[in-house]
Amino acid sequence: MGAITVKQLGKAYKQYPTRWSRLAEWLLPMRGPRHQLKWILSDINFHVAAGEAVGLIGVNGAGKSTLLKLITGTTQASSGSVSVGGRVAALLELGMGFHPDFTGRQNVYMAGQLNGLSVTEIDALMADIEAFAEIGDYIEQPVRVYSSGMQMRLAFSVATCVRPDILIVDEALAVGDVFFQQKCFDRIRGYTAAGTTLLFVSHSMGTVMNICNRALYIKQGALAFDGTPKAAADLYQADLLSRHDQAPARLGAADAERWRDAVALGGSEGSISTDGADCLSVAFLQADGTPQASLIADQAVQLRIDYRVRRPLDDPHVGFKIRNRYGVVLFETNTYCMHEQPGPVAAGGLLSASFSFALTLAPDEYTLTVGLGNGGYDEGSFREVVNYLHEVSTFVVLPDNEGITWSGLVNLAPRLDIEKL
């Protein structure tokens, strides 16, 4: 019970050149197929043992949802096979097929019946379902008046009112508020501890690392990686980052040559670009100089920012700013404020600044803002802002599973001394 075996699984959609071609194909089968197959997933192989919690990660359109639909059986495989042991509860997208005109209560009965429960069983569970969903009197209202969060609450409570052998959750939890998400995760953790197999799609690497003990990375319809969540997250983030031009570790003549034509980065709205310099790259680097995809909390990191200077700058200074998802600045500094003097740079020169520090931030997503100023004075003001890229990139801090458990914004890493008398 609870095991999932997927063998050489593939899914293709038929694409017809015109609407008439399908009719022609149906009516004249001997004339051969007229469609082209568009493969969404191909040759997926894996086995999930009962009780495993598996995260599915990948960019939008990689085929994660299709894979889940194949496993739940709503969509038919084009090749290969899926075998699933036990009762499956699936939360695919929003609402799990709620009927908008029926009341929440009626939908609970319908969904329960579709999940194989009898009316008497649902009667017995109704109080729990209502209590968990916390939607109050809305249970008697038609579902069309629900907010998306309320639909999700109800859908989650129905789908998980009885512990399933396999629980499949497709990003559905993303619409809930933090408190409800926490409640859902608690329930999911309880179920996995009791032996439920979990398949979980999320874009939040922190959540996947938290809940799952294994991750599958789906890339362009193929299984790119199957292993620990940390390794999968690394690979995923590396792929995301590799879309940008990457910075080499040390500047050399060849680099200068290559960078002459490198495309300048642009920031979000509120950025300033002048003819003074172009920002070529912003990246966290590993010790060997390769860009680091995912960052683990409390580890030493190196942030490197590269500029191509286009007119002489007599006193350039480089700075960066880290903000969390609510826009709170967690840290901000620049070379002037660090009492450093990078010194003048000639036109056509490259200026590269590397900041090394321990990343003592809470696991979450952050944005990075970088800037280049000229002529520092006072408490960190500049005569001229040469380049300022607002929220030029984002990065994810993953939990450090070996460290202490803490909450808040910054890990103060307290040292403990206890004295007893």
Place this chain on the structure above:
Amino acid sequence: MMPALMLKALWSYRGFVSGSVKREFQSKYRNSLLGAAWTVLSPLALIVVYTVIFSQVMHNKLPGDNTEFGYSIYLCAGILTWGLFSDIVTRGQTMFLEQANLIKKINFPRICLPVIVVCNAAINFAIIFTLFVVFLVGAGQFPGWVFFDLLPVLLLQVLFAIGLGMVLGVLNVFFRDVGQFFTILLQFWFWFTPVVYPVTILPPGVRQLMGWNPMAALIQSYQTILVQGQAPQWDSLLPTLLWTVLLCLLGLKLFRKRAGEMVDEL
């Protein structure tokens, strides 16, 4: 899926089927003040209109019938049963499209959907037909034991309708034109079936053509039972039976072959 497996799956989802039928019936009248009365009112209006126009305005009488209610009973026998047929077929052709939300998200035996359609139509029909029977008894026109000959005819009609509904339902997912086209066709079909008029007023050539209309034999059977109080000519239903078997087989075959592809198309 083999038929035996289909039945087994259906049985294990009987709770869902009965629940859906109940909910659909309730929701249909949820926001109306008169509720289920509308099930009766709309065919009643139709019957009144036809009775007034054909029997009073155009002084159309059934040949060999001079009773007060003769034409009304004749009309009811045809219109009510035609209503059952068109209800099943029109709901059948949209059943997969309407339930797209459910089909795409939840894995359940799709064969539940035609069963739900038939049950709902049967409930609506039962309500109005019961009233009709009450009227027959009240007017002293109840045909007696021959009334039970209606059951096999009704069964045949329901199977015919759902076979056709399945074929149209599956086709409609892939070719939406089917729904549009059939809505028009149904109008012609209605007037090409002796529901409002007796078949005897047609010229012999057209009457010959009527033999190709599987609904004509069914409707005429109802009229024979309810108006003349006689058993229908069972052999006249043979072509309809043949159509029914063909459509049901075609419907099941299409359904089984295309059920997977259908989800991709919705």
